[in-house]
Amino acid sequence: MFSPRVVSLVPRTGPRRFMSTASKLTTVEVNDKTGIATLTMCRPPVNGQNLELLLDIKSSIKEIENDSSRGLIITSASPKVFCAGLDILEMHKPDQQRLRAVWTELQNVWCALYGISMPTAAAINGHAPAGGCLLATACEYRVMVPDCRIGLNETQLGIIAPKWLVSGFLNILPKRVAERALTQSRLFTTDEALQEGLIDEIANSKEEAVEKCAAFIGTFSKVNPVARALTKLQFRAENLRQFHKEREQDVENFLSLVNRPEVQKGIGAYLEGLKKKKANKQ
Numbered sequence: 001m002f003s004p005r006v007v008s009l010v011p012r013t014g015p016r017r018f019m020s021t022a023s024k025l026t027t028v029e030v031n032d033k034t035g036i037a038t039l040t041m042c043r044p045p046v047n048g049q050n051l052e053l054l055l056d057i058k059s060s061i062k063e064i065e066n067d068s069s070r071g072l073i074i075t076s077a078s079p080k081v082f083c084a085g086l087d088i089l090e091m092h093k094p095d096q097q098r099l100r101a102v103w104t105e106l107q108n109v110w111c112a113l114y115g116i117s118m119p120t121a122a123a124i125n126g127h128a129p130a131g132g133c134l135l136a137t138a139c140e141y142r143v144m145v146p147d148c149r150i151g152l153n154e155t156q157l158g159i160i161a162p163k164w165l166v167s168g169f170l171n172i173l174p175k176r177v178a179e180r181a182l183t184q185s186r187l188f189t190t191d192e193a194l195q196e197g198l199i200d201e202i203a204n205s206k207e208e209a210v211e212k213c214a215a216f217i218g219t220f221s222k223v224n225p226v227a228r229a230l231t232k233l234q235f236r237a238e239n240l241r242q243f244h245k246e247r248e249q250d251v252e253n254f255l256s257l258v259n260r261p262e263v264q265k266g267i268g269a270y271l272e273g274l275k276k277k278k279a280n281k282q
């Protein structure tokens with residue numbers, strides 16, 4: 001659960017350092033001058049959230065939290081995609097135990113990122129549908145590169161995003177806009193996302209996005225970190241409480257929904273569509 005941590009306000013000096021990461025699916029780089037940790041997802045081609053990537057993101061977030069970094073920036077090593085959401089292959093003709101673990105780890109990742117006390121920001125250097133949007137909206141600030149898309153498009157796959165998954169989205173967007181976007185499976189362009197407030201800034205490159213995220217985190221340098229953390233919790237505690245109350249039932253709901261024959265059919269067709277898209281590109 002949420003536990004605010006006192007962070008020294010004295011700037012660190014020295015070179016950048018890398019933390020150990022569970023595998024190569026994420027890297028964590030800490031800027032020793034600013035104390036900000038950048039977590040980069042590295043599962044080509046699109047950072048599809050399979051079980052291993054989710055486990056790795058979770059352990060990197062925990063590592064950053066234990067290191068008392070000044071802030072956390074999440075981004076991607078893929079040139080065009082921040083994160084394509086859940087790896088659809090995990091949901092198609094699934095192994096039941098693994099599917100259960102995938103959903104549990106998606107919950108764990110959201111909970112760790114949404115409830116972390118340090119400032120968080122997403123440098124969205126590419127498309128961010130579904131689970132990608134979930135990561136971005138769990139953060140406090142979002143900077144996105146031009147000509148990309150972000151949103152919760154679950155209904156397109158015949159699945160329903162549960163309340164906890166939508167809560168970050170609802171922190172940012174007016175309820176009416178959120179309801180319409182979810183029911184329409186709307187993916188916002190970068191410009192639309194800025195106009196609606198789903199993102200905070202546009203940057204021309206990933207590097208600039210990371211810089212803008214760091215500048216946002218820097219705005220807290222003179223704010224008491226405990227007061228900041230408790231204030232953040234005040235805004236997020238109710239969603240976290242509700243999530244913990246419902247998380248087990250939520251896993252059962254997910255399993256039963258994904259296993260429905262018509263949903264399996266929809267997921268299969270969606271996968272085919274992705275493959276056809278690639279064939280048409282060639």
Ligand SMILES: CCCCCCC/C=C/C(=O)SCCNC(=O)CCNC(=O)[C@H](O)C(C)(C)COP(=O)(O)OP(=O)(O)OC[C@H]1O[C@@H](n2cnc3c(N)ncnc32)[C@H](O)[C@@H]1OP(=O)(O)O
Nearest residue numbers: 048084085086087088127130131159160161253254274278
């Ligand atoms: C109680 C129940 C609650 C259920 C709630 C469920 C909550 C979460 C759900 C999800 O996250 S579902 C996943 C939703 N994601 C998407 O719909 C994104 C699909 N992908 C795309 O739109 C595009 O790929 C892209 C991200 C915009 C990137 O486009 P780009 O043109 O750069 O690449 P592609 O050629 O399309 O893809 C490359 C390669 O990657 C495969 N792929 C793409 N997305 C996924 C994915 N989500 N899972 C698995 N694989 C994916 C795609 O098929 C290509 O594969 P190859 O053909 O190269 O093998």
